[in-house]
Structures are given as C-alpha cells and as structure tokens.
Amino acid sequence: MSVIQIKDLRYSFGHGETRQEVLHGITADFTQGEITIIAGPSGSGKTTLLKLIAGLRTIQEGSIVIDGQPLESSTQKQLVNVRRKIGFIFQSHHLIGSLSVTQNVMMPLTFDPKMTAAKARERALEILHEVDLDDHVNKKPEQLSGGQKQRVAIARALVHRPTIILADEPTASLDGPTGREVVSHLQRLSKEFGNTIVMVTHDNRILDVADHLVTLVDGKLSDHEPEIGSGF
C-alpha cells in the first residue's frame, strides 16, 4: 500500500526574472513499511521535496497525497493533522534546549488527548531505552554528544508511532561510525513499528539500509545508478 503518492510535482522559488524551478515534475510512490533513500547532489532539491511532503511548503503544481489526504487541497487544520502523522528528523537535532531528554521525547505525545503525563513518560523512557540512552534521560540536550542528540531526535520522531518518518541528512553532523549506529537504530525501530521512511542523504556508508534507492538529479527522480551505492 502506498502511503505517499507524488504526482507531477513541480516547485520553484522566486518570481519573474529570479524564478528558478527546482523540482521539474516528480512522480513517485512510497510503500508502507519501506525505507527509501533519496540521494543526489547538493542543491538538487532534496530538502525542498521533504518539506513539501511534510506539508511545510505550499504545493504549487502537481499533487501529494499522504495517507489518503491530498495536501494541495488541505486546510491548515488538516495540514497540522498530517504533520502529526509524520516524524521529522532534521540534519541538526533541533531539540528543545530547556527541556530534558525525556521531556523532549514526550512532546509529540501531547497531541493524543487521552495521554497522561505518567503514560507519556513511560513511553518516552521505553523508546529512549531502545536507542540506548537510559543513562541520559534526565540530561539537557546540551550535555549530550552529537550522536546522542541525534538518537534523542530519532526517539522523538518515533515516539508517537507516526506513519511516516522523514529524515533530512540525519547523519550529516556525525562521524562515520556514529552515523552508522544512529541509522541502524532508525532502521530497526521502523521495521518494528512498520513506519514508512523517506531519508535524504549524501552519506554513502548508510545506503545499505534502504529498501529503495532513488536519486534526485536536475529536479527529477530516477532509480539509482548502482555505482554510487555500496549495498546494491
């Protein structure tokens, strides 16, 4: 079943003279429970595509349907609901500095009206255990290493069991082994929870976790040329 359907998607920045089309008609389907990696050169529009999928940018042309909801015809409220079905992992962790690790992970659980503080804490601690952060649950983000922060970000993105995980270069700020470790946490948990993952990366060392590998070149998606990857 396809969770994300993209059809003839075009997107450009600027107006008139300075108008620059970044995405030139993208069509793709992302299947439930699969990990898709989008590779591609810098400036090719990968981040733009992810933001469009997350409903953070307004669709100009074409369509994106998330879990049955067409974004181009969604109200603000429907967009908020779509965002709540998505776990977003950013290039930099983007944790909330004044909250503890546990509180950061609890934040997405506030969307569930039946959630209690005790239950949320329990859920957060469980998933923090999954990413091996038991010893750091009460720390502030600034007291963690880059890899630990990114693992907290993964826990936060997954804690409310979103249908979709979008990850924009989640390993870019990490060294090789650490990046590898962070991504294997992501891979293991998403298989366990059945999430659909769309991950953008330059990092050749993690391409092997993908079920699908595509490249975005010149604003168009194409199936990956095997010579870039290692596990294909």
Add this chain to the structure above:
Amino acid sequence: MPLLNKLVPLGIPLAWLNLIKEKKRFFAAVAGIIFAVTMMLYQMGLKTAMFTQVVFPHLMLNCDLVITSPQYEYFGISRGFTEKRLNQAFALPQVDDVAPLYLVNLPIKNPLTKVNRDIFIIGFDPADKPFSDEAIESQQGLLKIPGHALFDVRSHAKFGPIVDLLEEGTVTTETNGRATEIVGTFEMGTTFAADGNLLVSKQTFFEIFPGQNPNLPAVGLITLEPGSDANATADELRAMLPQDVKIMTRAEFIDNEKRYWGERTPIGFVISASMAVAIIVGAVIVYQILYTDVTDHLEEYATLKSIGFKDSYFISLILQESVILSVLGFIPGAAFTAGLYYVTRKVAYMPTYFQWDNAGIVLGLTIFMCILAGALATRKLRHANPADIF
C-alpha cells in the same frame, strides 16, 4: 484539569523553563516589572493619601452638620456667613451645640531664621468643643490667654524646629506681626491649602487678623443629640434658614473638599500620566525580553510547529510567560511599595497605606501590560514559516 493540561501539556512547563533558561534576562524582565509596579502603586497610594489628607481637619471636627456661606468652596479662606444663623439653628430641638470656626492663612515667623511663612490659622472659642481630639481638648484651655497658640507638629519644616524648641519651654514668635506664644502641640497634617496649622482662640484670631469681621465665621459646626437624623435635620435647616447659608452634612462636607481639590489640582491627571508612563516603560521592557526570547527560540518553535504544534500553542507559551512575569514582578513590587508607603508615612506624614483595591488595579494593569507586550512578541512567530528556518 483539562485547562491545565492545555496550558501545560503532559506537565511540561515549557514557558517557565524557557523563561528561566536565561537567568540574567529573566531577572532583568522581573526587575523591569517591579519598577513599573512600584511606580504605579506608589503613585496611586500618593493620590489616595493626598485626597485623604485634604480632609484630615474635617475628620477631626466634632460635628454632624456644617453651615457655610453659599459661596463656600474649600476649607480655607472664605467669605463667611452670618453667625446669627448658627444660633437660629437652636430652634430645632435636636440641635445639641454649635461652634463657629474662623480660618485664615497668615505669615508666622520662623523663630530661628526669622523668615515669615504663611500658616493656616483656625480660630475658635475655647469654651466650645469643635475638635474631637484629646490633645486639643486637653490643651485648649491654655488658649484663653491672648496670644497663645497650639502648633501642628505635622506642619512643614519651614516653620522651624518648634517641637524641639518647645522642650525648653514655650516658643515665642510673631504671627502677622503680633507676638505669639506657642504653648503646646497637636497633630493634624498639611493640606493643599495649608503647609502647617495653628490653633488660636477667637479673641487671638482677631488680634492677629483685625481686618476680619468677627460676625462672619467661615464654618459653623453643629452637633446633634444622639440618635438624630443628620440628613433630615439638614433638610429642616435648609427650609428654616434664609438662602444666605449652605447646609452640609459631615459626609457632604468631606466629599465637597475632595471634589474641590480633585477638580482644582492637576493631581489626578499627573498621577494618571505617570502611571501611563510606567505602563509603557514596563511594556517596552517586557516586549524586549519576550521578543528576544521568541527570536532565540524561533528555531525550536519552528521545529515544534513542523511536527504538528499549532500556532495557538506558541501564543499560549508567550502569554504564559507574560503572566508569569507579571505575577513575579507584582509581588515584590507590591511589597517594595508597602515599604515606600511606610517611609512616606514616617517622613512626610502622608497617609500612604497599602490598599487592596489599588493593588488589584495595578495587578490588572501589569497583566494587561505584559500580555500586550507578549502579543506583540508573538507576531514574529506567527509569520515564521518553519520551512524557511531549517
């Protein structure tokens, strides 16, 4: 509980935690609010005190009704009314006693510097009992001797260290060029019309101020038999006496004085204006702090927005910060003002007291000020598109 869960979802007090993250900024904000609260509350206290103070003499008068001329404006120099009217009041059986008061502002000489300054002089018959004040009652017999006077210890310092000098015996000076001997003290307080007060007998009054017609007292005091209806008696007197006098109950007399000074002085306006300045200064400080807070956390807020938090959550955050700041600034501000009131009472003899109604108004204004600043600060947030931030 549902409301609390909306404000502080899952018990995560992000507003509070964000506020106290930057300790210096947090204390600067609270200090700014303390300043604004203190300014507002102190000004209101002064205003209340000034309008309480103007009727201090009235509150000491022993009367149920007063008679004045129809032109009477305030407790000060006045054209006077025909004293005969006061005696005519005895026609009503419930009238127990009457007492005329003579009022004038005349220069008294500072016994040390010899500089003449106007003092408010109240003349009365020492056989009457126009004041319900123990100190005056016990000493008014001394005034029977011409030239003797009682001095208000709350008078302005410009009249000289009369109280200290009195410890070495009576103080001799001059009032309007006449020898005056100060033989005792009482407590009344200054008003807009009086920087100090002197009590003398009717006889001394006219020696000091020979130009005044002794048959035209400024204010006539009427006391009624216990249990009499002051309003009804006032009506009876109005019907009975000619139109050349004005009859007021004690309450009307006091209200008249407050109203007169309220209209005659710019105090109401000045106080309102300086309160407005305090609010603006406070609002600017709080706005600066909250705006910086929003700017600093913009990335974090955009992150939360992108994972599904609504704008209303961030507005609630900033407004919570506003309310927290107002309450945290208000409490020490109010306590500090209470201290200032105390000092003002001791040093300036002004009746400045902490009043809950004034405090309530200031708390309301403070919350309004902070919420206004907070609302302005959230504008930046609402326009922030998370897509442009990462």
